[in-house]
Amino acid sequence: MALTDEEARELEKKAEAIRETVIRMLVAAGSGHTAGPLGLADIFAAFYFHILKHDPKNPDWEERDRLVLSNGHTVPVRYAAMAHSGYFPVEECLTLRKFGSRLQGHPERLRLPGLETTSGPLGEGLAQAAGMAYAFRMDGKSRDVVRPDRPDRPDIVSGRRTSRHVYCLMSDGEQNEGNTWEAALFAGKHKLSNLTAVLDRNNIQIDGMTEDVMPLEPLADKYRAFNWHVLEVDGHDIPAFIAAIDEAKAIYEKPTLVLAHTIPGKGVPDIEFDYRWHGKPPTKEEGKRFLKEIRTMGGKISGEYA
C-alpha cells in the first residue's frame, strides 16, 4: 500500500524531530555516536510510525513485531524514535549515557522495555533475529491479528506474514564480523521469510571508509549467494523504503535483505559523509548549528516545518 503524499510528509516531519532529539541527546551526553543515528532517522521514522506492529503503551505485547538493533551504538536514534512514538517522555532522552539512566550508552533490554535485545558488540543481532524468526515459525505465529495501533487499516493486517515479523537493523561495518555470516547462512538455510534485515550502507566505520578498511563489495551479491533476496533502496526516501519493506514481506521463499544506502550524518550538511563523525558527539556550539541545519534541512527545504 503506497503512502499518500500527506503520510509521507508526516513521516518526514517525524524524522526531522528524531534528528533534533538525537542532536540534543548527544550534546547533553557529551559522548556517543553522531553520524550513524542521523543517517538512520528516516528509517526509524518509517519503522516506528508506519511499519512496526507495536504498542508503545504495552511494549511486551506478545504479538508485536520485533525490531532487533544489531549495531547498538546507533541506539540514540532508537531512543528518540521510541520517545516520539510514546514509549517514554521525550525529555528522558536527555538522560542518555548518564548514571542511573534507562538509556544506557549501548542498549540494554532489561533496563528499558521495548528494546528486544542487549547490543553493541557487533555482529550478534542477525543471529538473534534469526533465532526469534525460527521460534515464531516453530510456533506457527503467522495468524492474522489486529493491530491495536492501526484500527483504521484492516488491509495491512491481512496476510500471514504480518504476524510477529522480525526485523534486524545492521551496520555495514559489522559485516566484517564472522557471526553475521554464520547467521546469514542459517537464515538462508531455513528460508526464514519472516525475517527482514535492513543493512545501513553508509560506507563508514571507525577507522575510515568500509571499502578501505575491509572491502565488502559486492555486498548484495554476497547475500544473494547466501540464499537471501536482496533489495536496494535509498535509505532517506521514506516511501521507497516502506515499499521495499512491503516487497520483502511478500517474498515467501527467502529472508530478505534491504540494502539501504544512507548518508552518515544526514540532515547536517557540515558532517555528511565524514567518517570522523562516526564516534563523537557535537559540542554545545556545534549542536546549535546542527539543529539549525536540520530545521532548514540544509537549506533544501524552506522553513515550513522549522
Next chain:
Amino acid sequence: MLNAHAKLSAKVFADDIERKPTRDGFGAGVVEAGRADARVVVLCADLAESTRAEQFEKEFPERFIEMGVAEQNMATAASGLAAAGKIPFIASYACFSPGRNYEQIRTTIALNRMPVKIMGMHAGVSVGPDGATHQMLEDLGMMRMLPGMTVIAPGDAEEARKAVVAAAKTDGPVYIRFGRAPTSVFTTSETPFSIGDALLLRSPPAAEKADVALLSTGALSYEALCAARALGRDGVSVIVLHVPTVKPLDEDAVLAAAARARRVVTVEEHQAAGGFGSAVAELLAARRPMPLLRLGVADQFGQSGEPQELLAHYGLDAPHIRAAALALISL
C-alpha cells in the same frame, strides 16, 4: 564413614561399578526435560553424536536445530530463541562453547539474562588423545565470572542427568560441563540433587575433627572419595564434600566442612587458578582463613594420552590426591 543420606551406589568401591561418561547424562536428561516442557529446544554445532544431542534429535526432530560448526551463531541464535519463549540447550565442546563464543554468551545471554543452557562437553584433560586444543581447563573460571550464571560440574552421568533436568526448570542461564571418558557412577537415582547444594559423601564421627576436608567438583569427586578411603587406612580422618554447583557455591556446606577439618584440599579437573578451588579460597579467605591446597592443572595446557594416565600426570587421580593430602597434613 560414608554419608548414608547420600544414597550412593551399593557398588561404590566395587571393581564392577558402572562406568559411563557424564555426557551420557546430558543425552538422557535433555530428553527428559524435552518431554516435560515443550519449550525445550536443542542446538548443536555439528557434534550430535559425541555431545549425545542426537538422543534428543531422535525423539524430537522438530525441536532439534543443527547449527553447523558455528558456535558464535549457536549462542546468539539461542538468545533469540529464548527471547521468543524457548528454553534452548546449546551443545558443543567446552573449548568452543563457551571457549570460542564467550563474548556472545556474555552479551546476549548473561547480560541479556536469557534462559539459555550451555552444555560444555569434553571438559578437562580426560578428553585424552585429542590433546590440549580440545581439553578445556578454563571454562569454570570463565563462566563463574559472569553475573547471574549458574555453573555446574556434575560428579557422574546420573547426577549430570539430574542437573540437566534441573537446568531446564531454572530461570536464567546455566553452564554445565561434561566429560568425554567413562567415569564411575557413584550416585544413584535416590541421591539428592538440587542446584546450589553440595553433597557430603564421607565424614568422621560427629565428635571427631577431621585431619583434612577434600572438597571436590566434577567426576574427580570419585577420585577424592577413593583417596579418602585410602587415607582412612592410613589413619587419617577425612571429610569428602562433593560440590557439583560451582556457582552459586554452597557456602554453608563448604564452611561447615572447613569448620570440622584442620586443613582443606580442593580438587578439580580445571586450571588450579580461577575455578572451583579459587571460589573456595575466596570464601575461606573472607570467612575462615585456614590452610588450603588447591589441586588442579597448574598453569599448563593438557596433552595427548589416555585419560587415566593424564589424570595421574597432572596429579589428579586418587593416589596423587592422597599423597597431596598426606603432604599437607605433615606440614
